[in-house]
Amino acid sequence: MAWIFLIIAGLFEMTGVAMISQVHKNRNWKSISGLFISFTASFLFLALAMETLPMGTAYAVWTGIGASGGAILGMILYGEPKTWLRILFIAMVLGAAVGLKFIS
Known part of the structure; x- marks a missing residue:
């Protein structure tokens, strides 16, 4: 269950x-509320995952999902470059997160 909590935290x-x-872009209450709710939920699920998982592993996987996901969302939603090197390094970050799961 801790790994599910960790994936939810990363999302x-x-x-x-x-x-x-x-x-x-839009400083309105919806955007600010979405920001607050997203990060609050992220920290909540990270804390739940860390009740079972080692802190170093949980934090590394959480930041890996967040960083990779942020880069992917930037490419999809905001027109950031989609070079093969960028995709390779995102895959390496995700591969490291999966590797940590296998050794934990």
Whole structure:
């Protein structure tokens, strides 16, 4: 269950990163509420996952999902470059997160 909580935490982290961009575009209560709710949920699920998982592993996987997801959302939603090197390094981050799961 801890790994499910950790994946959910990472997905909320991705949403929070996307909401930062929204807040910069539209400073309204919906954007700010979305930002607050996303990061609050992310930290809540991370805390739940860390009740079982080692802190170093949980934090590394959480930041890996957030960073990779943020980069992917940037490419999809905001027209950021989609070079093969960028995709390779995102895959490497995700591969490292999966590797941590296998050794934990």
